[in-house]
Amino acid sequence: MMDDLLQYLNIRLSKYITDISVNKTAESFKYSLYTGKGYIEIQYFFIDDFYRIRIECSNSEGVYNVLFLTKSKAFHKEIKKRIRKNKLKKKRFEDHIVCFVDLLEQFLEKNYNLDCMDNIYIANLRFDGLFI
DSSP states (O other), X not given: OHHHHHHHHHHHTTTTEEEEEEEEOSSEEEEEEEETTEEEEXXXXXXXXXXXXXXXXXXXXXXXXXXXXXXXXXHHXXXXXXXXXXXXXXXXXXXXXXXXXXXXXXXXXXXXXXGGHHHXXXXXXXXXXXXX
């Protein structure tokens, strides 16, 4: 799973990311994607079947915006809508990431900065993550 997902992220986001790494612990995988304008962290806790996505926007002066994408009710609805539309399985982490990458790719193709995502996906939930 981890290698397939890493390969998928590399292929789909190769135009936008400068580096990608994976860190595996006893309870989670953490995918770190670096772009020219920030950092995207996808962390999956396989014991609880739970994941979260954090985006840090940065410039030459440092990090200026941190967005917890999975704290957004709009993001949850968007992922669920894309899962239904593409006839994917809502109980598979890989399918959730396919939908996220599709969303991210559409956003970046329009030359938006990552910090613009917080205007669309407002963090309004108390918990940070999405249970599968």
